[in-house]
Amino acid sequence: xxxxxxxxxxxxxxxxxxxxxxxxxxxxxxxxxxxxxxxxxxxxxxxxxxxxxxxxxxxxxxxxxxx
Numbered sequence: 001x002x003x004x005x006x007x008x009x010x011x012x013x014x015x016x017x018x019x020x021x022x023x024x025x026x027x028x029x030x031x032x033x034x035x036x037x038x039x040x041x042x043x044x045x046x047x048x049x050x051x052x053x054x055x056x057x058x059x060x061x062x063x064x065x066x067x
Contacts (some may be wrong), residue, residue, distance in 0.1 A: 032057035 002004035019027030019036035027036045030053035052058040 030054075030057055032060060 006052035008054055019038045021027065022039045027038050028050065029036050031051045035052065035053055039047055043050050
């Protein structure tokens with residue numbers, strides 16, 4: 001987590017959320033943004049093949065860039 005994200009969390013007063021095991025499926029880490037994400041029912045049939053946390057990350061090409 002970068003410094004700006006930590007400052008925002010401190011300002012909001014929250015702690016960073018961690019991905020939890022759901023329905024027996026361990027969380028994964030997004031190949032694009034590096035954030036952990038949880039199993040979703042819509043991914044039930046293809047959880048082994050899911051690599052990205054969102055459609056935005058899936059569509060974006062290249063490595064993640066801050067800013």
